[in-house]
Amino acid sequence: MTHSDILIIGGGIAGMSAAYFLAKAGKSVTVLEREDQPGYHSTGRSAALYSETYGPKIIRKMSTASRAFFLTPPEGFSENPILSPRGIIMTAKPGEEAELDAILSEGRANGANFVELTPAELKEIIPVLHTDQIAKAAYEPDAMDIDVHALHWGFIRQFKSRGGTLVTKADVSAITRESGVWTVSLSNGASYNGDIVVNAAGAWADDIATKAGIPPLGIVPKRRTAVMVDLPADVDAHGWPLVACLDETLYFKEDAGRLLVSPADTTPTEPHDVQPEELDIAITIDRLMTTTSIEVRRPGESWAGLRSFFADGDPVSSFDPADDSFYWLAGQGGYGIQTAPAMGEYAASIITGNDVPPQMEKLGITKDALSATRPTLASGKQELQ
Template sequence: MTHSDILIIGGGIAGMSAAFFLAKAGKSVTVLEREDQPGYHSTGRSAALYSETYGPKIIRKMSTASRDFFITPPDGFTDHPILTPRGIIMTAAPGEEAKLDEILTEGRANGANFVSLTPAELKEIIPVINTDLIASAAHETDAMDIDVHALHWGFIRQFKSLGGTLITKADVCAISKTDGTWQVTLGNGQTHSGDIIVNAAGAWVDDIATKAGVKPLGITPKRRTAVMVDLPSDVNAHGWPLVASLDESLYFKEDAGRLLVSPADTTPTEPHDVQPEELDIAITIDRLMTATSIEVRRPGESWAGLRSFFADGDPVSAFDPADGSFYWLAGQGGYGIQTAPAMGEYAASLICGGGIPVHMEKLGITEDALSATRPSLVTGK
């Protein structure tokens, strides 16, 4: 049996970012990942975008808190920039203008560069867009694409260089606790022990909690679909920003001369190796053809990923209220990539007893917002 200060269950972006910061703080850390490779279910299937105006309030704050890391990662973290220019255009249907104005006001107050667009101005940027359905739009010019692979494997490499251990094909079968020490037994019979467990198992966090004798918090995995679409020969999408409807019913972005399209679906499902449904693919294509002049005769490759949510839509990063050695790091939904540096640093700081990092306190980030006991975690309100 090998012993570590901390056992992290889950080698996706949440688990590996926390692992890096914990190892940096001098803790001995072992990460247990059930798949052959880390990041298989959610991290590796993300079309990640960095925007400080995207997502719920706590997500927006955590995204801002991650900015410096993305721009200036540690030496040797990656060979090329994590962020590359993209931009995002949000489109508002009639009746949604006030909601868009609210987002613009908050974004500009936080330093985001927004340009308001009339439907005609939008058409100049995205010639295929159907402006009959759009009342107004806004272009966040400094939104960025995130190189998910570079970010995830940067955390992994740095974690290993600090002495951390990552074990793949580590399917957790049983968890017990004796004399204050956790024992985690894997499917191959190996047992690993640790003083603290960090539950970063994504869609499987409630299952891990149950095995540990901890009350589940009520995670709901949700399926999200993505489809690749070929563009007509007379359409050049190079340099287009990502285009997203304010009601989150569609987004698309150029990808190597094609379009990556998603209906932004959030269909509740069981935790598993999720695959795209034919109906969702058809809905994706229909929405794209309604929103644009693009005719899709045959969709390209498609895939689906899991985005996991608690009842109120916000993540949890906190010790369990009934067990101060079991830490929840889950429920990031579709925002786990863009908040990973801050979420990892935050979790490591709390686990090590350091409280909220100062630069996050200045942004108004509180433990209550990410606690495992907040009332909205149950009510969703």
């Protein structure tokens, strides 16, 4: 039976980023991943973008805190750049102007670059957009596409190079604790011991907690859909930034001469190998055709992924309130890729008994904001603060 300082359950971007920083801190770490390869369910199905304007307030702060890592990753982390130029345009409907202004103000204070666009300027960049229902728009030219595979496997390689162990096909059947030591038993008969368990199981986070005898937090898996759409012959989308509605009802971006479109849906579901629903595909196409002049006769390939949410839509990164050897790293809500460097470093710092990293503290990131016991919204909806 293998003993490690820390056992991490889940080899997606959350688990592997934390594993890297923990191994870097000198801890012995074993990551247990139930699938044949890490990142199968959510990490591997993400159309990720690095932006300091996208998501709830704590996500925006964590994205800013991740900037330096993305721009200058550790030597040997990846053969290719993790980021590539894209840009993002955020559009606000009438009544949403103040929300967008608040995001721009916060972003500029943290060093992000924004350009406010008039309807005419917006139309010049994205000619197919209907601008009559857009009250305000802002362009973040420095937003970047993230090479998810390069980022994820960079963490894995760096983790392994520091002596970390990644176990795949590790389906957890039982979790027990005796004399201060956790034992995680797998369905294949293998067992692993550790002083601390990190629950980075994504959509299965509550299930893992229940197996460990820890009360679940109410982490809800939600389905998100993406659809590929062919563009008319007279529309050249090369160089377009990603376009996202502030209310998170639609985003689209050019992908190899086509459009990748999502309604940013968050449909509660049971944790499983999720597939797109016909209704969600239809909603996606309808929203695109309402927002733009693009006519879609037949959608292309589609897929879905799981995004996991805590009650208020913000992530949880803290020890369980009743057990300081069980750490929750869950509820990233679809923002796990763009915040992975900061979230991994933050988790490793707290797990190893340290405080919030200084560069994050300067941004106003606090333990309370990521605590499992913080007050949450009764509605369970995301809040753009």
